[in-house]
Amino acid sequence: MSQHDNPITQLLRDVPFMVIDGALATELETLGCDLNDSLWSARLLAEAPEKIRQVHQAYFEAGADCAITASYQATIAGFMQAGMTASQARELIRLSVTLAIEAREAVWQGQSDRPKPLVAASVGPYGAYLADGSEYRGGYDLDRAGLVDFHRERFELLLESGADLLAVETLPSLDEALAITDLLAEHPGAQAWITFSAKDGEHISDGTPIEACAKALANCPGVAAIGVNCTALAHIESLIAAIKRACDLPVLVYPNSGEQYDPVSKTWHPAACDHGGPSGLVQGAEQWLAAGASGIGGCCRTTPADIQALADWRRAR
Numbered sequence: 001m002s003q004h005d006n007p008i009t010q011l012l013r014d015v016p017f018m019v020i021d022g023a024l025a026t027e028l029e030t031l032g033c034d035l036n037d038s039l040w041s042a043r044l045l046a047e048a049p050e051k052i053r054q055v056h057q058a059y060f061e062a063g064a065d066c067a068i069t070a071s072y073q074a075t076i077a078g079f080m081q082a083g084m085t086a087s088q089a090r091e092l093i094r095l096s097v098t099l100a101i102e103a104r105e106a107v108w109q110g111q112s113d114r115p116k117p118l119v120a121a122s123v124g125p126y127g128a129y130l131a132d133g134s135e136y137r138g139g140y141d142l143d144r145a146g147l148v149d150f151h152r153e154r155f156e157l158l159l160e161s162g163a164d165l166l167a168v169e170t171l172p173s174l175d176e177a178l179a180i181t182d183l184l185a186e187h188p189g190a191q192a193w194i195t196f197s198a199k200d201g202e203h204i205s206d207g208t209p210i211e212a213c214a215k216a217l218a219n220c221p222g223v224a225a226i227g228v229n230c231t232a233l234a235h236i237e238s239l240i241a242a243i244k245r246a247c248d249l250p251v252l253v254y255p256n257s258g259e260q261y262d263p264v265s266k267t268w269h270p271a272a273c274d275h276g277g278p279s280g281l282v283q284g285a286e287q288w289l290a291a292g293a294s295g296i297g298g299c300c301r302t303t304p305a306d307i308q309a310l311a312d313w314r315r316a317r
Contacts, residue, residue: 006191006224007118007164008250011065012294014115016314020066020254020297021059022307028055030303038131039082042074045092046084049099055304056103062304063311064297065117067104068167071096072124073131075154090157097121097161120167120193121158125176126150136197136230138172138206147179155183159190166192170230172205174213184222193225193252201238204228211242218247227252230299233284234277240291250294255281257301281306282313 011018025041031051037043044052056067071093079089100119108116126147127135134140142150158166168180177194184190194217196204204210210228217223226249228239233255243251258279278284285296298306 006250008193008224008252008295011115011118012250015065016317017289017293018065018118018250018252018295018297019063019307019311019314020252020295021056021062021064021068022254022298022302022304023257023300024052024055024068024070024072026301027058027303028052031055038073039078040073040128040131041070042072042078042092042096043082045070045074045095045099046088049095052096053099053103056100057106058304059307060104060107060117062308063114063315064307065115066295066297067100067117067119068169069096069100069119069121069158069163071154071158072122072169073128075129078129078131093154093157094161097158097163101162118164119162120165121161121163123151123155123158123166123168123180123192125169125171127172128170135170135172136199136205138176138204140173140176144175144179144182147176148182151179151183155180156187159187164191165224166190167195168192169195170197171195172197174204174206174208174216177213177217181217181220181223184220188221190222191224192222193227193250194223195227195229195252195254198228198231198235198239201235202242209242210239211246214243214246214249218249223249225250225252225295227254227293227295229254231255232277233258233279236277236284237287237291240288240293244292251292252295252297253288253293254295254297254299254302255284256299257306259301281310285310285313 076089125135
C-alpha cells in the first residue's frame, strides 16, 4: 500500500466529491447468486469470482470513483469454519482485491477524462464474522485488545494486497474503531477510512454519539476519512453535521436504499415511513454535500443504476 498522502484527498483534487460504489451482494443476487450463507458474498470468492469482478466492473462503468472489495465477511476463521484451510482463506482474501483491481483496469485504461478510481479493501466488523446481526448492535464479548487480535491478520493481508486503502465499515462501536487505529499505528503509512452504522441522526449503533467518535479519531494517524454506511437515508444529514463539528477529515456516507433490514430473519422490508428524509442518493446528495460530505455512495439494496444516476448528477452540476 502506498506510503504517500491520503488517497481520498488526492482524488478530491480532481472531483467535487467522490462517488463510491453501491451494494455488492444486492447485485450478485440479481445475477442469480444465492448468498444465504454465513460467509455472505465472500463465499463467491471461492465459487464464482468472475461474478464479483463483473459487479465491480459494472460500478466502475457507472462512474464510481471507488470500489469496495468483497472482503467484508471474509475472515480466516470464517473460511476455516466453512471447511477451507488457512492458506486457502488467505488466498481468497487477497483475491478480493485482485478482482476489484482487474475490473478497474478493464474500465479505466484509456479513459483520460476521469481520475484513476480507488480500490478500498473492505474490513467488516467482528459482528459480521459472527453473522448474528451484531454489527448493528455492538455489545461484543471482546475488549479492544481482543478486537485488535481478531482484525490483525486480515488487516495485514489486505494492506499487502495492492489496494489503495482499507474501508473499515459498518462498525457499531467506538472500541472497534479504536482497535483499528491501534493497528494503523503499527503500520506507518497505511490508510483506512472508518465508517459506522448508526441507529439515528446522532448516535452509532451501540448508542455512542457519533460526534464523540469523530473527536476520538480526528487526529489518529492513518485515518483517511470518517463517516457512516448501512444507515437510513433520513439520518445522514445530521450525522454528517455532527462529524464535521468534531473533525476536518473527509466525511463519507453510503446509506442504504431506504428499506429496513431485519437481522433476525435476514430479510428486507419497505420502510414504515420516510421520516421526511430523501428518497434516494441523488435526492439527498445536495443536502449531504452542503452539510460537509466529501464522498457519497450506496450500501444495501443500491445498484449500479443508482451510482450512475449519482455520477450523472455530479457531471451535470
